[in-house]
Every structure is written in C-alpha cells, then in structure tokens.
Amino acid sequence: MSWPGAGFAAAVTGLGLVTPVGIGVESSWRRVLAGEAAGSHDPLLAGLPVDFSCRVAGFDPDAALGRSAAWRLDRSAQLAIVALREALQDSGLDQTTWDGARVAVVLGNALGGVQTYELQQRQLDSAGARAVSPLLVPMCAPNMVAGHLAMECGAGGPNLVTATACASGTTAIGTARDLLRSGRCDVVITGGAEAAIGRTMIAGFARMGALSRRASEPDAASRPFDAGRDGFVAAEGAAVLVLERVADARARGARVHGMISGYGASADAHHATTPDPSGDAVERAVRSALDDAGLTTADVDHVNAHGTSTKINDATEAKLIQRLFGDRVAVTSTKGVMGHALGAAGAIEAVCTVLALREGVVPPTANLETLDPEIELDVVAKAPRLAPHRVAVSNSFGFGGQNAVLVVTAP
Amino acid sequence: MSNNDTLNRLTTLLVSHFGASEQRVSGTATFEELDFDSLALVELAMVAQKEFGVEVDEQEITPDQSVQDVAELIDARTVAA
Numbered sequence: 374m375s376w377p378g379a380g381f382a383a384a385v386t387g388l389g390l391v392t393p394v395g396i397g398v399e400s401s402w403r404r405v406l407a408g409e410a411a412g413s414h415d416p417l418l419a420g421l422p423v424d425f426s427c428r429v430a431g432f433d434p435d436a437a438l439g440r441s442a443a444w445r446l447d448r449s450a451q452l453a454i455v456a457l458r459e460a461l462q463d464s465g466l467d468q469t470t471w472d473g474a475r476v477a478v479v480l481g482n483a484l485g486g487v488q489t490y491e492l493q494q495r496q497l498d499s500a501g502a503r504a505v506s507p508l509l510v511p512m513c514a515p516n517m518v519a520g521h522l523a524m525e526c527g528a529g530g531p532n533l534v535t536a537t538a539c540a541s542g543t544t545a546i547g548t549a550r551d552l553l554r555s556g557r558c559d560v561v562i563t564g565g566a567e568a569a570i571g572r573t574m575i576a577g578f579a580r581m582g583a584l585s586r587r588a589s590e591p592d593a594a595s596r597p598f599d600a601g602r603d604g605f606v607a608a609e610g611a612a613v614l615v616l617e618r619v620a621d622a623r624a625r626g627a628r629v630h631g632m633i634s635g636y637g638a639s640a641d642a643h644h645a646t647t648p649d650p651s652g653d654a655v656e657r658a659v660r661s662a663l664d665d666a667g668l669t670t671a672d673v674d675h676v677n678a679h680g681t682s683t684k685i686n687d688a689t690e691a692k693l694i695q696r697l698f699g700d701r702v703a704v705t706s707t708k709g710v711m712g713h714a715l716g717a718a719g720a721i722e723a724v725c726t727v728l729a730l731r732e733g734v735v736p737p738t739a740n741l742e743t744l745d746p747e748i749e750l751d752v753v754a755k756a757p758r759l760a761p762h763r764v765a766v767s768n769s770f771g772f773g774g775q776n777a778v779l780v781v782t783a784p
Numbered sequence: 785m786s787n788n789d790t791l792n793r794l795t796t797l798l799v800s801h802f803g804a805s806e807q808r809v810s811g812t813a814t815f816e817e818l819d820f821d822s823l824a825l826v827e828l829a830m831v832a833q834k835e836f837g838v839e840v841d842e843q844e845i846t847p848d849q850s851v852q853d854v855a856e857l858i859d860a861r862t863v864a865a
Binding site (some may be wrong): 435440442443445451504507511 | 799800801802803804805819823824826827831833834842
C-alpha cells in the first residue's frame with residue numbers, strides 16, 4: 374500500500390449505458406457478449422475519406438427527452454441524460470428524498486459539442502452571424518454535460534467534467550471515487566459521454582491516420598490486436614455509474630454490481646499523439662492503481678484493454694500488459710464491438726468490466742481473427758469465456774499522453 | 785389581427801421546433817407562460833426570420849408578449865416588405 378487511502382472501494386450501485394449496440398445496459402451487454410460489431414456507413418460522413426462510424430442507432434432524442442428539452446441539448450448531453458435515468462433507476466436512490474447537496478457529478482468528455490459547433494459554423498459561413506443559434510455556447514461547452522445531469526436529477530454537490538481525451542471517462546470515475554473518499558459527497562454520478570462524429574472532426578482524425586480505412590467492411594474495421602488492424606472507428610455513446618461508500622450502499626440494502634477499488638494516472642510527457650514506446654508511464658499508472666487498491670499484479674485476472682485497433686496503441690499496450698502480467702490474464706477490447714467512443718470509452722468499458730466480473734464472463738474481442746504475431750497475450754476472441762474472476766484492470770490512454778487506469782473488483 | 789395562416793404557422797413552429805405543449809399554445813398564451821427563456825426567445829427570432837422571410841430583431845420578442853403579438857409583428861413586416 375503506497376498511501377494512506379489505499380484499500381478504499383467505491384460500491385457501484387447503478388449502471389446506465391447508451392452505446393452503438395444498444396440503448397440500455399442489458400441490450401448493450403448482450404451484443405458485447407455476442408461480439409456483434411456496430412460499424413456501419415454513416416450518411417453524415419458521405420464523401421469523406423472515412424465514411425463509416427459507430428453511432429447509437431435508433432436514438433430518438435425527442436421521444437426520449439421530449440422536444441422542449443431535446444432541442445436545447447447537444448447530442449452528448451442527450452445520450453448522457455438517458456444513461457443517467459437508467460443508472461439512477463437501477464440504483465434505487467430516491468431523488469425526492471436524497472440530500473441533493475451531497476450528490477456529486479463527475480463526467481468525462483473529450484471534444485464537447487463539436488457536432489453542434491460544426492453545424493453552427495456552417496450557418497455562420499452561409500447565412501451570417503444572425504443565423505447562429507444563441508444555444509451554441511451552452512450546447513458545445515464541454516462542461517455542460519455534467520451541468521445537465523445535475524439539472525436532470527437535482528444533484529447539487531461538486532460538479533465537473535474531466536477532459537483527458539480518450540481517457541476522460543476513466544479519469545472521471547477515478548476522480549469520482551477520490552471525491553467520495555474525501556467525504557465531500559455521499560453519492561457520485563460518474564461516467565462519460567461523447568457525440569463528436571462531425572464531418573470536420575472525422576476529416577481531422579482521418580488526416581492523422583488514426584482511423585481505419587476498411588470502408589468495404591465497416592463492421593469488421595475495428596479489430597483490436599488483429600494482425601490486419603488499421604485504425605480505430607469513431608463511436609458515440611454514454612455510460613453512467615452511481616458510486617457510493619460501501620457502508621452506505623449496504624445500509625440501504627442496495628444491489629452492489631462491483632467495486633471501483635483503485636485508480637492510477639500518469640502522463641507520458643513524450644508526444645502529443647504518439648504513445649511513449651517504452652510504456653513506462655502506463656506501467657506507472659497501472660502499478661499505482663493496484664497500489665491504491667492494495668493489490669499486486671499477481672491478483673489481476675482480467676484486463677479490459679484500451680485496445681483501439683490502431684497499429685501503435687495495440688502494439689505498445691500489448692507489450693506493457695505482457696510485461697506486467699505475462700499471458701496469465703484474460704485480455705479483451707470491447708472496442709471491437711463498439712468502436713472508440715473517445716471520452717465515453719473508458720466509462721463504457723468500466724461498465725463492461727463491472728459486468729464481466731459480476732457475471733463471470735469475459736466478452737470476446739470482436740473481429741479478432743488472426744492475433745498480431747508480435748502480440749503474446751491471451752486475448753479472448755470469437756466467443757465469451759466463462760471465468761469466475763475477482764480482479765480486473767481497465768486501461769485508457771488519451772492523446773496528450775494522459776493515462777488513466779481503474780482497478781475493478783467483484784462485489 | 786394577424787391572419788390565421790401566420791398564427792397557425794407560428795403555432796406549428798412553436799410545437800415542432802421548441803417542443804411547446806400543444807395544449808398550452810394559443811394566440812393569447814405569453815412566452816413566459818410557455819416557459820421560453822431569453823435564449824429561446826432569441827432562437828425564436830432567428831427561426832421565425834427563416835420561416836417567414838422577414839427580419840425580426842431579437843429584442844423585439846419579449847416574455848410578456850403573446851403568440852398573437854408575434855404573429856402580428858411578422859404580418860406587419862410581411863406587408864411592409
């Protein structure tokens with residue numbers, strides 16, 4: 374144990390998911406276990422070098438939230454509110470009787486309301502300043518999604534958004550747990566939300582060479598750890614987790630899905646977009662998360678990898694996992710099914726990790742047909758694997774060299 | 785009096801774009817009663833301008849005005865144009 378707080382576990386008492394493979398935890402999880410990938414051609418990206426993505430199919434904001442609320446919200450907030458409602462209902466917490474001042478919100482988001490921004494930029498260019506919506510600023514500021522969750526449920530405690538690019542959701546959950554441990558709140562609503570599949574943004578990601586070009590088979594494009602992988606597939610979604618102190622959860626008889634038992638973070642201090650090939654900073658994050666949980670590498674059974682399906686991430690991450698755990702841990706990347714939901718990804722994966730331990734099953738890495746010969750890991754592929762695991766690590770790494778790692782344990 | 789066509793089109797816009805309750809929207813309902821805040825009123829000026837092809841300044845629509853008042857404003861502009 375490296376510091377006095379070691380061993381603090383936050384009980385996960387509520388889960389909510391809105392993902393490219395389902396609106397709701399059960400429907401999403403079923404598709405994740407089946408390894409059914411979501412990638413498809415995207416009419417909004419027509420004509421671009423990369424014209425496919427993983428959107429939340431069938432999401433109707435007017436039906437879900439009512440038109441009077443929906444028109445004022447960026448899609449990231451719309452997705453987050455729907456995930457929040459599911460998580461709160463699941464938690465059994467009663468918003469009419471709780472002390473809202475003791476309820477915090479910490480949500481991860483990477484790119485704010487860029488779809489709204491892109492649309493309004495086109496309005497400005499084509500019709501002038503008077504055609505720009507007065508809702509532009511509140512719709513696209515990245516902090517707003519946490520504000521909207523507070524408004525939705527009356528959470529009046531500390532409220533913030535964490536932005537660590539593709540690690541944002543993981544950073545949020547780690548920060549939420551720290552907040553709970555600090556005593557500044559009694560309940561934390563945490564997770565991540567992202568809806569950044571805008572034409573300009575996708576063109577930018579494509580120019581970086583970060584995106585898969587497998588346009589002929591969009592549902593086979595996200596293939597983490599596969600020899601034929603060639604980039605990530607942009608996704609959107611939201612995940613919300615309700616965290617409470619274990620004693621509080623037990624006292625009210627809440628169902629505990631799992632525990633967030635450790636958190637570690639580090640910076641590569643290396644390059645804006647290329648991970649440090651040494652993996653040293655990531656190793657530091659993993660080791661500090663395990664220290665924080667009072668555990669060691671020998672305790673870990675399962676790793677939910679960052680596994681983006683880019684050449685460089687998967688190679689660097691695999692080497693690090695091998696170095697820390699050997700081939701003894703069951704590794705998966707749920708991005709094979711869902712694509713990469715950027716600031717929501719870590720939160721979606723935290724939910725998947727909680728479910729994997731609760732249900733005793735590791736989901737397969739979709740589209741993994743031929744393991745990259747450079748990778749010497751036990752990556753679960755083709756079918757879910759039944760395994761009564763107790764301890765898992767969930768990795769997330771963001772552009773900027775920002776690394777965040779959670780230790781999740783079975784309830 | 786605004787003509788009925790303008791009032792109907794405005795009412796439809798309030799429901800379809802802003803999600804105002806169909807039960808509550810009427811010529812006599814004020815924007816305050818319809819829960820329009822200041823940003824929604826600016827958006828309304830913008831959307832109405834596009835829908836009716838007339839210039840409506842954002843300061844011209846106030847919370848205490850009724851739907852009928854705004855329909856009349858639009859009609860006056862339409863005639864002037």
